[in-house]
Amino acid sequence: MIKKGLLYAKSHEWLNVDGKTATVGISDHAQDNLGDVVFIELPQVGQTIKKGESFGAVESVKAASDMYLPISGKILEVNSALENTPELLNSDPYGSWIVKLEILDEKELDSLLKDSEYKEED
Amino acid sequence: MKKTSLYEHHLKLNSKMIEYAGYLMPVYYQGIQSEHHSVRTHMGVFDVSHMGEFLIEGKDALTFVNYLVSNIIVDDLSKVTYTLLLNEQGYPLDDLLVYVIGKENILLVVNAGNKEKDFDWVSSKVDGFDCVARDISDNFSQIAIQGPKTQDIIDKILDATVSDLSFMHYKVVPYKEGHVIVSRTGYTGEDGFEIYGYHNFIIDLWNDSLALDVTPCGLGARDTLRFQANLPLYGQEISETITPYEAGLGFAVKLDKMNFIGKEACIKHKEEKTRKLVGFELLEKNIPRHDYEVYKDEKLIGHVTTGYLLAGFEKPIGLALIEKEYGKLGTEISIKIRNKMVPASIRDKKFYTKNYKKLGGF
Numbered sequence: 001m002i003k004k005g006l007l008y009a010k011s012h013e014w015l016n017v018d019g020k021t022a023t024v025g026i027s028d029h030a031q032d033n034l035g036d037v038v039f040i041e042l043p044q045v046g047q048t049i050k051k052g053e054s055f056g057a058v059e060s061v062k063a064a065s066d067m068y069l070p071i072s073g074k075i076l077e078v079n080s081a082l083e084n085t086p087e088l089l090n091s092d093p094y095g096s097w098i099v100k101l102e103i104l105d106e107k108e109l110d111s112l113l114k115d116s117e118y119k120e121e122d
Numbered sequence: 123m124k125k126t127s128l129y130e131h132h133l134k135l136n137s138k139m140i141e142y143a144g145y146l147m148p149v150y151y152q153g154i155q156s157e158h159h160s161v162r163t164h165m166g167v168f169d170v171s172h173m174g175e176f177l178i179e180g181k182d183a184l185t186f187v188n189y190l191v192s193n194i195i196v197d198d199l200s201k202v203t204y205t206l207l208l209n210e211q212g213y214p215l216d217d218l219l220v221y222v223i224g225k226e227n228i229l230l231v232v233n234a235g236n237k238e239k240d241f242d243w244v245s246s247k248v249d250g251f252d253c254v255a256r257d258i259s260d261n262f263s264q265i266a267i268q269g270p271k272t273q274d275i276i277d278k279i280l281d282a283t284v285s286d287l288s289f290m291h292y293k294v295v296p297y298k299e300g301h302v303i304v305s306r307t308g309y310t311g312e313d314g315f316e317i318y319g320y321h322n323f324i325i326d327l328w329n330d331s332l333a334l335d336v337t338p339c340g341l342g343a344r345d346t347l348r349f350q351a352n353l354p355l356y357g358q359e360i361s362e363t364i365t366p367y368e369a370g371l372g373f374a375v376k377l378d379k380m381n382f383i384g385k386e387a388c389i390k391h392k393e394e395k396t397r398k399l400v401g402f403e404l405l406e407k408n409i410p411r412h413d414y415e416v417y418k419d420e421k422l423i424g425h426v427t428t429g430y431l432l433a434g435f436e437k438p439i440g441l442a443l444i445e446k447e448y449g450k451l452g453t454e455i456s457i458k459i460r461n462k463m464v465p466a467s468i469r470d471k472k473f474y475t476k477n478y479k480k481l482g483g484f
Binding site for chain 2: 041060061
């Protein structure tokens with residue numbers, strides 16, 4: 001399932017942009033590929049992460065996957081509820097945001113995919 | 123990419139398929155955790171047709187196999203033996219099961235990923251013995267039905283009495299217009315049976331078991347189950363760089379046996395053991411994965427072989443191969459996880475008490 005109105009990265013993260021902030025999560029396709037999510041490692045609030053760098057990891061029973069930030073940003077907030085209930089990423093991937101960030105370079109948003117362009121492929 | 127005879131059946135069950143050892147195999151159907159739980163509390167069925175089967179046939183079959191592997195293979199047409207295939211340096215090329223089907227007819231069941239390497243090795247060693255080695259893997263399928271309730275239904279599925287088998291024993295039983303091999307073995311730590319036969323027989327047995335409420339399980343649960351029961355996996359706890367003694371598999375190396383490949387080297391390895399396979403638990407939430415580095419203070423002392431965060435376990439657990447001197451229970455260590463040192467403690471590696479059925483004085 002692809003949620004309309006969001007931007008997507010080829011690496012299967014979604015972004016909801018609101019002015020100078022963006023909310024980031026992983027797509028339904030990403031959670032389906034991972035299987036049962038059992039652990040999430042979140043970044044520190046205040047941390048600045050460059051485009052393409054890892055901002056944490058999501059782990060299923062079987063595998064660990066780094067999550068990559070598709071734009072540069074400063075972490076404003078993390079969804080700490082996921083630390084105790086990471087399985088929310090399976091049951092509600094678009095309702096379970098992972099980080100909120102301050103967008104550092106709006107031009108980088110141009111490289112993201114619209115919902116109509118995003119493909120649920122590996 | 124190869125497919126097992128049950129491939130279409132996996133797709134029908136919406137399995138998540140992955141590439142494994144040259145085969146397209148189901149990693150899970152509903153989810154690894156629920157499948158793991160089904161095997162521990164009820165029953166699960168696994169397609170393990172990707173495993174390799176070699177037949178050693180001829181007058182010297184038993185003598186040859188005893189020269190080939192590290193354990194003692196006896197002339198007993200009901201016993202299954204776990205053993206190691208060692209190279210001359212005493213390192214395992216594989217771990218395998220041996221079935222003495224007849225005095226001149228011995229079945230070796232090897233790991234899927236090592237099939238080709240193993241067969242080349244076996245073929246290269248058979249010269250001088252009055253027997254031949256045949257790779258019959260493509261002729262047969264195999265399923266494993268595992269779980270505490272399996273005994274209640276196994277006779278019904280097969281229309282034969284096999285529930286009287288003891289752990290690590292087998293029978294050949296009539297099935298349809300032929301026969302299947304049924305052994306009370308498995309790699310989950312639970313009671314259960316492995317069944318080998320022609321493809322169409324195994325497809326029928328797969329369908330019959332599903333009709334009797336057995337949960338289809340993928341390779342994911344197979345791995346979490348074997349790990350929890352402290353059963354080693356080739357490529358992780360067993361490899362060509364880990365001696366049988368370091369891996370805790372000395373029980374499968376019989377140094378009092380007549381000559382076998384790797385014997386001389388094993389005598390040395392036993393004396394010179396410097397590393398040890400240990401259990402550990404993380405003291406905070408994270409997941410220790412295969413190959414992560416293990417430290418004592420600042421010193422690198424080894425690597426994780428397998429690690430998981432399993433449902434029902436408060437702490438993430440793992441197995442690691444480390445320098446022997448740090449292997450004492452309770453020793454505090456660290457696991458390097460994504461550039462972070464996560465504190466851990468050495469613990470007993472028996473995370474689960476095996477539930478095998480040893481009957482009749484075995």
